[in-house]
Amino acid sequence: MSFKYDGFMTAAEASKALASREVSSRELTQATLERIAAVDSKVKSFLKIIEDQALSQADRFDANPQSFPGGLAGVPGALKDNICMRGIETTCGSLILEGWQPPYDAGVVTQIQDSGSVVIGKTNLDEFAMGSSTENSAYFTTCNPWNTRHVPGGSSGGSAAAVAAGEVFWALGSDTGGSIRQPAAYCGVVGLKPTYGRVSRYGVIAYASSLDQIGPLTRTVEDAALVMNMISAHDPKDSTSYPEAPPDYTKSLKRDVSGFTIGIPREFFGQGIADPVAQAVMDSATVLERSGARLIDVSTPNVGYGLPCYYILAPAEASSNLARYDGVRYGMRVEAGDHAEMFRQTRERGFGAEVKQRIVIGTYVLSAGYYDAFYLKAQQVRTLLSRDFEQVFSQCDLLITPTVPTTAFAIGEHIDDPFQMKLSDVCTSPVNLAGLPAMSVPCGFSDGLPIGMQLIAPAFAEERIFQAAYTFEQATDYHKARPSI
Numbered sequence: 001m002s003f004k005y006d007g008f009m010t011a012a013e014a015s016k017a018l019a020s021r022e023v024s025s026r027e028l029t030q031a032t033l034e035r036i037a038a039v040d041s042k043v044k045s046f047l048k049i050i051e052d053q054a055l056s057q058a059d060r061f062d063a064n065p066q067s068f069p070g071g072l073a074g075v076p077g078a079l080k081d082n083i084c085m086r087g088i089e090t091t092c093g094s095l096i097l098e099g100w101q102p103p104y105d106a107g108v109v110t111q112i113q114d115s116g117s118v119v120i121g122k123t124n125l126d127e128f129a130m131g132s133s134t135e136n137s138a139y140f141t142t143c144n145p146w147n148t149r150h151v152p153g154g155s156s157g158g159s160a161a162a163v164a165a166g167e168v169f170w171a172l173g174s175d176t177g178g179s180i181r182q183p184a185a186y187c188g189v190v191g192l193k194p195t196y197g198r199v200s201r202y203g204v205i206a207y208a209s210s211l212d213q214i215g216p217l218t219r220t221v222e223d224a225a226l227v228m229n230m231i232s233a234h235d236p237k238d239s240t241s242y243p244e245a246p247p248d249y250t251k252s253l254k255r256d257v258s259g260f261t262i263g264i265p266r267e268f269f270g271q272g273i274a275d276p277v278a279q280a281v282m283d284s285a286t287v288l289e290r291s292g293a294r295l296i297d298v299s300t301p302n303v304g305y306g307l308p309c310y311y312i313l314a315p316a317e318a319s320s321n322l323a324r325y326d327g328v329r330y331g332m333r334v335e336a337g338d339h340a341e342m343f344r345q346t347r348e349r350g351f352g353a354e355v356k357q358r359i360v361i362g363t364y365v366l367s368a369g370y371y372d373a374f375y376l377k378a379q380q381v382r383t384l385l386s387r388d389f390e391q392v393f394s395q396c397d398l399l400i401t402p403t404v405p406t407t408a409f410a411i412g413e414h415i416d417d418p419f420q421m422k423l424s425d426v427c428t429s430p431v432n433l434a435g436l437p438a439m440s441v442p443c444g445f446s447d448g449l450p451i452g453m454q455l456i457a458p459a460f461a462e463e464r465i466f467q468a469a470y471t472f473e474q475a476t477d478y479h480k481a482r483p484s485i
């Protein structure tokens with residue numbers, strides 16, 4: 001066989017190799033499994049590998065390749081372990097769901113299976129997607145493939161690390177306040193949070209339902225477009241799913257940025273943004289300018305309230321969503337004297353400290369005496385923030401900002417400093433509050449760790465992001481750098 005696998009072939013290249021019969025999906029899947037066996041003890045991206053299912057999906061493709069034309073058919077990827085797959089244990093990084101096997105497939109899983117693609121396993125995450133480092137996983141901490149003493153980011157840290165380490169061709173994450181984009185930036189990969197409603201949330205374990213959105217983590221912008229083509233669709237099982245058919249995102253790769261006006265919102269470059277990060281993002285804006293875009297200075301005055309607003313609304317929704325884990329319906333049950341005690345002990349042992357803290361905060365901000373002061377006020381701020389974005393998008397087509405203020409921090413560095421940990425969401429969480437699409441694109445390195453820039457577009461204008469991100473990628477080499485794991 002002439003097929004050579006280095007672990008870092010892109011998903012688009014793998015798809016071409018399948019189309020030319022240079023390789024079979026079984027061979028690709030086996031090569032991926034071997035790569036995982038070789039590096040996952042160092043990176044720890046995976047909670048579970050589903051070898052038998054993956055190989056049978058690969059065989060299904062190989063038996064009939066012509067019925068799954070193009071896209072990511074036959075190309076193996078991974079799912080964050082908050083995305084349900086029928087009969088496959090889905091833990092959400094929590095002890096409370098240990099052993100739970102969903103009786104149904106998430107909307108995105110149905111899309112993946114219909115397209116003939118292959119799922120190889122479930123990746124690690126912060127418990128219930130609450131965190132920025134995977135250190136809140138009940139199981140273990142994933143390591144950053146660029147420097148295994150550092151975190152990969154979170155909460156989709158397992159998915160980002162798996163892609164960065166060449167363990168899979170693509171992965172899905174979920175993003176409620178930055179959980180796709182922040183680990184993408186820390187691991188030097190592309191991560192897209194689509195517009196709220198563009199990708200089905202059916203069968204995705206809810207954290208904060210008005211903010212959650214599923215999206216791709218990939219090594220290139222083209223691969224992200226291929227994943228978006230596979231997963232974005234209207235799903236009648238998700239009442240917030242957008243009814244219009246999605247475009248073919250790969251078409252945007254053929255257009256450049258001439259005629260685009262790109263706004264640089266000054267509030268995103270304020271205090272706390274590390275100099276090398278600000279510098280790399282400004283240099284990237286210049287690359288886009290040289291490619292034909294016009295740069296303008298813009299202002300989003302309320303964006304500074306985004307992070308506190310997120311940390312009121314997300315726990316409020318979480319406190320309601322997580323009420324269903326009571327030892328009766330899902331996963332763990334601690335047997336105790338009576339049912340009230342059984343609920344109490346199950347939740348006491350099943351949930352980790354961060355999750356409990358958010359349930360308490362969420363319950364507090366929703367309580368009768370504090371609702372107006374916190375929850376209602378935060379909803380009003382959310383509206384102001386959305387208006388800021390509407391206003392700037394009357395002046396420009398896209399915004400460019402840092403994805404995260406710094407590069408990946410060391411494992412353990414922020415464990416006793418939750419404020420520092422949460423500050424890593426300062427540039428990403430406003431985007432979820434406004435429901436907009438945004439992508440993190442690799443744009444530099446500092447001390448050997450990757451830097452990401454964030455491109456934000458108006459709702460349902462993902463195509464503009466793809467145009468600009470691909471133009472940038474073609475003009476630079478950051479996407480070619482590989483960790484030496």
Ligand code: GLN
Nearest residue numbers: 129130131176177178179
């Ligand atoms: N880091 C943020 C948090 O802890 C974002 C999480 C997410 O997007 N799921 O809430």
